[in-house]
Amino acid sequence: MEWEVVIGLETHTQLKTKTKIFSGASTAFGAEPNTQACEVSIALPGVLPVLNKQAMECAIKFGLAINAEIAPRSVFARKNYFYPDLPKGYQISQYELPVVGKGAVTIQVPAVGKNAAYEKVINITRAHLEEDAGKSVHGAVEGMSGIDLNRAGTPLLEIVTEPDMRSAAEAVAYAKKLHELVQWIDICDGNMQEGSFRCDVNVSVRPKGTDKLGTRREIKNLNSFKFMQQAIEYETRWQIETLEDGGTIHQATVLFNPDTGETRAMRSKEEANDYRYFPDPDLLPLEVTAADKVRVQATMPELPEAMKARFEVDYGLSGYDAATLTASRGVADYFVAVVNVGADAKPAANWVLGAVSAKLNSEEKTIANTPVNPAQLAQLLKRIQDNTISNNAAKQVFEAMWAGEVDVDAIIEKLGLKQVSDSGAIEAIIDEVLAANQAMVEEFKAGKEKAFNALVGQAMKASKGKANPAQVNEILKKKLAS
Amino acid sequence: MINSSLKQLSQMLAKKEVSSVEMTQTFLNRIQQYNPTINAYIALDETKTFAQAKAADARIASGNAESLTGIPFAQKDIFCAKGWQTTCGSKMLANFIAPYDAHVISQFDMAGAVNLGKTNMDEFAMGSSNETSYFGGVKNPWDFDRVPGGSSGGSAAAVAARLCAAATGTDTGGSIRQPASLCGFTGLKPTYGLVSRYGMIAFASSLDQAGPMAKSAEDCAMMLNVMAGFDERDSTSLNHPKEDYTRGLASLQAAQPLKGLKIGLPKEYFADGLDANVGAVVQAAINEYKKLGAETVEISLPNTELSIPVYYVLAPAEASSNLSRYDGVRYGHRAAEYTDLMDMYCKSRAEGFGAEVKRRILIGTYVLSAGYYDAYYLKAQQIRRLIADDFTQAFKKCDIIMGPTAPSTAFKAGEKADDPVAMYLQDVYTIATNLAGLPGMSIPAGFSNGLPVGLQLMGNYFDEARMLDVAHAYQQVTDWHMRMPEELK
Numbered sequence: 001m002e003w004e005v006v007i008g009l010e011t012h013t014q015l016k017t018k019t020k021i022f023s024g025a026s027t028a029f030g031a032e033p034n035t036q037a038c039e040v041s042i043a044l045p046g047v048l049p050v051l052n053k054q055a056m057e058c059a060i061k062f063g064l065a066i067n068a069e070i071a072p073r074s075v076f077a078r079k080n081y082f083y084p085d086l087p088k089g090y091q092i093s094q095y096e097l098p099v100v101g102k103g104a105v106t107i108q109v110p111a112v113g114k115n116a117a118y119e120k121v122i123n124i125t126r127a128h129l130e131e132d133a134g135k136s137v138h139g140a141v142e143g144m145s146g147i148d149l150n151r152a153g154t155p156l157l158e159i160v161t162e163p164d165m166r167s168a169a170e171a172v173a174y175a176k177k178l179h180e181l182v183q184w185i186d187i188c189d190g191n192m193q194e195g196s197f198r199c200d201v202n203v204s205v206r207p208k209g210t211d212k213l214g215t216r217r218e219i220k221n222l223n224s225f226k227f228m229q230q231a232i233e234y235e236t237r238w239q240i241e242t243l244e245d246g247g248t249i250h251q252a253t254v255l256f257n258p259d260t261g262e263t264r265a266m267r268s269k270e271e272a273n274d275y276r277y278f279p280d281p282d283l284l285p286l287e288v289t290a291a292d293k294v295r296v297q298a299t300m301p302e303l304p305e306a307m308k309a310r311f312e313v314d315y316g317l318s319g320y321d322a323a324t325l326t327a328s329r330g331v332a333d334y335f336v337a338v339v340n341v342g343a344d345a346k347p348a349a350n351w352v353l354g355a356v357s358a359k360l361n362s363e364e365k366t367i368a369n370t371p372v373n374p375a376q377l378a379q380l381l382k383r384i385q386d387n388t389i390s391n392n393a394a395k396q397v398f399e400a401m402w403a404g405e406v407d408v409d410a411i412i413e414k415l416g417l418k419q420v421s422d423s424g425a426i427e428a429i430i431d432e433v434l435a436a437n438q439a440m441v442e443e444f445k446a447g448k449e450k451a452f453n454a455l456v457g458q459a460m461k462a463s464k465g466k467a468n469p470a471q472v473n474e475i476l477k478k479k480l481a482s
Numbered sequence: 483m484i485n486s487s488l489k490q491l492s493q494m495l496a497k498k499e500v501s502s503v504e505m506t507q508t509f510l511n512r513i514q515q516y517n518p519t520i521n522a523y524i525a526l527d528e529t530k531t532f533a534q535a536k537a538a539d540a541r542i543a544s545g546n547a548e549s550l551t552g553i554p555f556a557q558k559d560i561f562c563a564k565g566w567q568t569t570c571g572s573k574m575l576a577n578f579i580a581p582y583d584a585h586v587i588s589q590f591d592m593a594g595a596v597n598l599g600k601t602n603m604d605e606f607a608m609g610s611s612n613e614t615s616y617f618g619g620v621k622n623p624w625d626f627d628r629v630p631g632g633s634s635g636g637s638a639a640a641v642a643a644r645l646c647a648a649a650t651g652t653d654t655g656g657s658i659r660q661p662a663s664l665c666g667f668t669g670l671k672p673t674y675g676l677v678s679r680y681g682m683i684a685f686a687s688s689l690d691q692a693g694p695m696a697k698s699a700e701d702c703a704m705m706l707n708v709m710a711g712f713d714e715r716d717s718t719s720l721n722h723p724k725e726d727y728t729r730g731l732a733s734l735q736a737a738q739p740l741k742g743l744k745i746g747l748p749k750e751y752f753a754d755g756l757d758a759n760v761g762a763v764v765q766a767a768i769n770e771y772k773k774l775g776a777e778t779v780e781i782s783l784p785n786t787e788l789s790i791p792v793y794y795v796l797a798p799a800e801a802s803s804n805l806s807r808y809d810g811v812r813y814g815h816r817a818a819e820y821t822d823l824m825d826m827y828c829k830s831r832a833e834g835f836g837a838e839v840k841r842r843i844l845i846g847t848y849v850l851s852a853g854y855y856d857a858y859y860l861k862a863q864q865i866r867r868l869i870a871d872d873f874t875q876a877f878k879k880c881d882i883i884m885g886p887t888a889p890s891t892a893f894k895a896g897e898k899a900d901d902p903v904a905m906y907l908q909d910v911y912t913i914a915t916n917l918a919g920l921p922g923m924s925i926p927a928g929f930s931n932g933l934p935v936g937l938q939l940m941g942n943y944f945d946e947a948r949m950l951d952v953a954h955a956y957q958q959v960t961d962w963h964m965r966m967p968e969e970l971k
Binding site (some may be wrong): 039042043044045046047048049050051078080082084088089090147274276277278281283284306413 | 532561562568575578580581582584677680681682683684686687688712715716717718800802803805806807809811812813823827847850851852855859941
């Protein structure tokens with residue numbers, strides 16, 4: 001039987017606010033334990049929550065970015081359960097009425113093997129505001145567990161999709177797209193190591209061609225795209241094998257172990273808490289007015305889709321190049337900066353997507369950390385365009401700048417890369433080459449086209465690579481024809 | 483001095499007839515004499531108290547005194563006060579020293595008032611007799627065999643026995659008004675949201691409201707001036723413009739100062755369940771109001787009988803969640819020995835909470851559970867709206883509603899301790915205003931068999947000033963509010 005995997009994601013996005021969602025305590029990462037835990041974070045008797053307006057604005061921004069309905073009135077609810085890192089004994093979240101309703105994002109699923117790349121729309125069910133819990137710290141004190149409440153009350157936007165994905169590749173493409181989008185609109189720093197962007201993945205399988213969803217298992221807390229891919233692939237195989245062996249799938253929460261590459265059940269549904277959700281009487285319903293939306297809209301950057309369309313029109317880029325450049329706001333901004341200081345768009349796009357991206361990938365850096373700034377790259381492109389250097393020489397200059405050197409012209413000078421475009425000098429070199437390689441000249445005249453390329457090569461070698469190749473071609477052609 | 487109004491005490495301080503330190507000493511002496519019997523106070527701290535009195539004297543000397551500067555007040559132990567033991571009447575918090583001030587505490591501090599100590603109360607404000615307190619019951623100053631009411635029983639006894647100039651209380655279902663009725667003084671529960679709940683330990687968040695407990699309406703008005711006001715730290719605090727609640731009091735000198743006032747008398751409040759003697763005292767008070775020019779009109783609050791069942795779904799639901807933070811992890815009581823996390827939770831909470839608190843946590847947990855939520859919590863919320871609508875309709879026919887505060891006078895300690903439903907019925911006339919968020923008041927209206935009887939006033943939203951005027955007019959022609967137990971003089 002052929003199987004189909006069905007995947008939905010729940011993503012906890014930590015919002016980039018200065019203070020916590022319901023108090024004035026700082027959200028900065030990495031402070032000494034409990035130094036960012038005010039009376040509200042500790043849940044002292046008598047304290048009350050007050051909503052951070054910035055968190056609400058982040059939620060509105062996200063709603064606008066995915067073209068979703070933003071609820072004029074949403075409600076904070078208490079999710080009750082006991083855990084030492086949950087100081088109030090309940091988490092303030094949104095349950096029946098979330099702030100962001102149905103929306104959608106379009107993902108680009110890359111080509112894999114014989115399958116071509118394609119686009120797909122993933123529907124978002126909802127996104128709601130909630131507070132994060134603290135952390136249990138084991139082993140800091142011998143035989144004891146410690147609690148660090150610095151993170152307690154950090155604002156999260158939980159983004160839930162429909163079960164729209166049909167492969168690990170689609171799930172990862174969605175996660176990457178969402179990861180980029182929340183950074184693009186500047187509501188999340190995207191730092192997965194620090195837990196700013198955490199995904200829970202719901203996986204089920206069913207016979208291909210059927211409509212009924214299979215029983216799902218939820219893989220919790222995936223904090224890298226690589227692990228997500230591995231976990232989904234393993235989980236899918238495991239579920240198919242279980243069913244094919246005559247077993248049944250039980251709803252469960254599972255964890256992925258990166259060392260073994262396996263998923264393992266944490267707790268089954270039967271042991272699940274009854275969270276006793278009810279509206280939080282300490283908080284009024286969250287009201288988002290038309291004026292709020294207009295105000296937040298004014299702070300929205302141009303979104304990737306709009307920017308892609310504009311790149312195609314304004315810069316004459318191909319759809320593919322425009323899409324790739326706008327896959328990341330950092331890359332798009334970098335490209336625009338290069339063009340704005342005077343570079344032609346097409347070579348700029350080629351270089352950004354070519355040499356720059358290759359270097360970043362090989363060194364696992366992001367565009368924010370590139371050692372070559374847009375002005376430097378634009379200057380380099382200018383020197384190619386005005387024939388000062390060849391494309392090959394430009395690569396050497398780029399390497400030098402990547403290694404820390406600054407000035408394009410100084411590097412060209414230092415490395416002696418300036419192209420010879422003086423036709424007299426080139427003619428002299430070609431004359432020498434022709435004189436020294438009579439045999440090749442004869443071969444060419446006998447009809448061997450290849451000999452021409454060999455002669456160009458000789459001329460370039462004689463010029464130590466500095467001769468303008470176009471001029472060499474032209475003059476050589478002329479001389480051989482005479 | 484102990485029978486003086488806040489205004490008189492303020493004038494004595496201003497004229498330097500007495501210093502704040504001396505005034506404070508007078509009340510502390512009485513506390514020393516009577517508190518071991520009455521048990522009104524849980525925590526006393528003379529060092530802190532005198533430091534405030536000295537600061538008040540300096541402020542008076544410098545000419546920057548406000549109306550309450552230098553006057554000694556008792557604070558219900560539900561308010562966090564920095565450096566003070568703050569127990570909420572529970573073993574769970576018996577060792578808790580608050581590291582911050584509640585809004586109400588800081589308002590009194592800023593006014594230059596002196597904090598005499600923290601008063602006894604039913605555990606987490608759950609009770610109508612003060613018998614659920616971990617720190618023991620409180621005696622009714624009028625009869626030591628009887629309860630002072632609750633949950634603000636310590637504040638009530640302190641006011642009635644003149645162990646303070648006045649006190650603060652909180653009222654979730656009647657916890658200011660019922661003890662005011664049982665102990666014979668004036669208590670006001672303001673409109674929900676008028677006084678910030680910040681730092682006030684939560685029982686049922688959508689019902690809890692702090693208010694003044696004092697001898698007279700005038701005293702309550704002066705205290706409410708200090709307590710009321712918007713606080714951005716409480717999301718349910720109302721951004722209502724500051725009012726002077728004493729503004730109308732002086733103009734009530736005419737022969738018929740309340741001419742034109744329409745008093746609504748809800749027929750449901752004068753039906754079965756009301757003690758006949760109490761009913762007679764309340765009726766006499768209403769007749770007095772007619773002499774002052776008011777007219778009465780019969781009204782109906784048809785959902786009154788549903789207010790207790792609705793309250794005992796909603797209040798425990800909120801309480802079960804509000805009290806989850808007392809888990810022994812960060813502060814408060816933790817069991818001495820336990821085997822694992824679950825054992826620590828279970829033992830700490832089993833040891834730290836008393837029976838009534840546990841009963842309400844269980845009820846609240848039950849009504850919020852999957853499968854029961856719609857039938858209980860949601861249904862109760864719907865009825866709550868109907869109860870509020872009853873008042874909206876009623877206030878189309880009248881300006882103020884009057885009736886008994888409590889169905890009986892003070893009952894004997896132990897009499898209802900084993901019958902929770904009988905205890906819950908103590909609040910039958912007071913709970914509806916909490917559910918509707920309306921202001922309510924109890925004023926002394928006379929005695930039945932030597933025990934005080936309260937008259938309840940219920941006003942429309944933000945109608946505190948009118949209620950205080952109406953109460954003050956009555957207190958101008960009666961002296962029930964100035965009576966105190968003979969043996970405590």
